Amino acid sequence: MAGPxxxxxxxLVVADKFSEQVYWLLRGRIVRGGLRPDSRIDxxxxxxxxxxxxxxxxxxxxxxxxDGLVTTRARSGTYVSTLTLNDIREVCDxxxxxxxxATLRATGAVPADVLQELRAEVxxxxxxxxxGDYEPFFASDTxxxxxxxxxAGNERLRRARAGVEGYIEWMQVVGATGAHRIRGASQRHxxxxxxxxxxxxxxxxxxxxxxxxxxxxxxxxxxxxxxGETYRGPATAPGRxxx
Numbered sequence: 001m002a003g004p005x006x007x008x009x010x011x012l013v014v015a016d017k018f019s020e021q022v023y024w025l026l027r028g029r030i031v032r033g034g035l036r037p038d039s040r041i042d043x044x045x046x047x048x049x050x051x052x053x054x055x056x057x058x059x060x061x062x063x064x065x066x067d068g069l070v071t072t073r074a075r076s077g078t079y080v081s082t083l084t085l086n087d088i089r090e091v092c093d094x095x096x097x098x099x100x101x102a103t104l105r106a107t108g109a110v111p112a113d114v115l116q117e118l119r120a121e122v123x124x125x126x127x128x129x130x131x132g133d134y135e136p137f138f139a140s141d142t143x144x145x146x147x148x149x150x151x152a153g154n155e156r157l158r159r160a161r162a163g164v165e166g167y168i169e170w171m172q173v174v175g176a177t178g179a180h181r182i183r184g185a186s187q188r189h190x191x192x193x194x195x196x197x198x199x200x201x202x203x204x205x206x207x208x209x210x211x212x213x214x215x216x217x218x219x220x221x222x223x224x225x226x227x228g229e230t231y232r233g234p235a236t237a238p239g240r241x242x243x
Contacts, residue, residue, distance in 0.1 A: 018056030023063050025050075030069050030080055031170040036233040037082040041070065067166040083170055083231040085220060091167045092216035096209060098161050099145075102152035103192065103208035107201035109151040118144050119193045126186040137182050138172075144189055148208075171219060174231055181218045188214060 026046075029035045046057060061078055064070045068087070072078050081087075121143065125136035149158050188211040195204035223231070 018052055019059035019063070022046075022050065022052065022056055022060035026060055026064060027067070027069060027166055027169075030064070031166065031173050033173075033233060035080045037080050037231060039080050040076075041078045041080065043078070064166075067163060069166050069170070083167070083174065085223060085229055087167060088171065088219050088223060089216070091164050091171070092212060092219070094160070094164050095168075096212045096216075098157055099148070099208045099212055100205055102148050102154070102157055102161070103196075104201050104205040105153055105157075106148045106151040107196045107204045108199055109153060110147060110196060112197070114147065115193055115197050118147060119190065119197070122186055122189045122193065126183065129182045129186075134182065137186065141185070141189070144193070171223075174223075174227075181215075181222075184214060184218075185211070 026035070026041075035041065041061070043054065043057060046052075047054060050057075061070055061072075065072060065078075069081050070078050071081055118140070121136070121140040125140040128134075128136040149161050152158070188207065191207045192204055192211065195201075195207055
């Protein structure tokens with residue numbers, strides 16, 4: 001975590017970056033359960049708590065609404081969105097289109113040494129998960145997907161991916177896809193990387209599509225088992241899920 005994310009996680013709002021800081025602060029509260037699904041956001045209380053005016057708060061909420069994390073109801077206010085099985089389907093469909101293209105474009109652009117580093121991280125992370133340490137997997141997972149988007153060389157594609165990142169993080173935190181899926185995800189990550197290392201863009205693209213499809217199926221299955229149709233807030237401590 002860096003920059004505004006780190007400062008927001010610490011509860012800080014920097015004077016010259018009000019709306020950015022408020023955005024990350026509220027996004028963190030939503031995905032980590034500090035603001036429960038379908039709850040009304042108390043704007044005056046937030047303004048008093050953070051010591052800010054209405055303008056940066058409304059700017060942050062507008063950005064969160066674009067992300068789909070809040071909704072505005074006429075003559076009622078702004079509410080935290082809910083996370084449902086249909087949201088998971090839609091987000092995974094968006095991911096499929098984005099990552100199918102991004103992996104194709106990134107193959108041949110990511111430096112060979114970076115690909116080898118990513119592969120070594122996946123192998124080490126899978127071994128650590130076997131011993132009960134899952135954090136290396138989540139770090140490796142994030143770096144792989146971030147690197148592919150970075151080297152795809154398409155700013156619009158990157159912005160589209162950023163637009164669903166909040167929901168992806170939310171699914172992770174609520175534990176919508178459990179740690180028991182790590183081996184399958186790791187093996188697919190290796191298949192993607194091996195195709196990229198070989199310079200086979202079409203195979204890398206197809207492996208990425210299979211990966212997103214697998215994550216979609218796993219997430220729907222595990223989410224339904226935990227919450228049914230709709231997530232209504234943490235009943236226990238939040239977990240982590242796969243990407």
